[in-house]
Amino acid sequence: MATFLQALSFWDWLALGTVLLILEVFGAGGYLLWIGLAAACVGVLAFLLPGLPGEAQVLLFGLVSVLTALYWWYRQRRVIRTSDQPTLNLRGQELIGKTFVVHQAIANGRGRIKVADGVWIAKGADAPVGARVRVIGQEGSILLVENLD
Known part of the structure; x- marks a missing residue:
């Protein structure tokens, strides 16, 4: 496992992000969007910081995934949805x-x-x-x- 983590490159994270975003297009309902964006962010950081250890990359991926999901949840809760047809389906x-x-x-x-x-x-x-x-x-x-x- 340690060998795998040491061998992680930014390409691995970008590929994971791309795969997750493609799967999101096929109808995951928003669940994979934030995880895919988190993987892409870690890929960009791994490119900008080439000495970043694999363990730190995985930890960063988990942290960014949680933060982006919480951001979206908070943002969705703040949006007040009013309808121009409040009796639709009633x-x-x-x-x-x-x-x-x-x-x-x-x-x-x-x-x-x-x-x-x-x-x-x-x-x-x-x-x-x-x-x-x-x-x-x-x-x-x-x-x-x-x-x-």
Whole structure:
């Protein structure tokens, strides 16, 4: 092992960094990016400091890997992600405030309304088929409606 560490050159680190970055391109989800950059940094340092022992290179690689990963984690936590579509994939929330037609009469507080090409269970005041209702809320997969007619 000691012979291997003494024989490490900057080419080894640059090759490792390149391989890790190529693997990252194939979909590692960011995990290999920082380790690949750390290997490339150690390769550059090994080129600039030719007398750097192999043990120090490996130690430096571990340290830079951890530091770059922590930097990215800290940076990601500071970014506030706001969406221009906060109800995306919350279909019931997207429907609040919109008007629809009763598909199956709302009787005893329950019925069905036609929404685009689907039918949703509706809960609200009794309404006949064809009446217009507005969605005012949601309870799970049930839409709360108010009668407009």
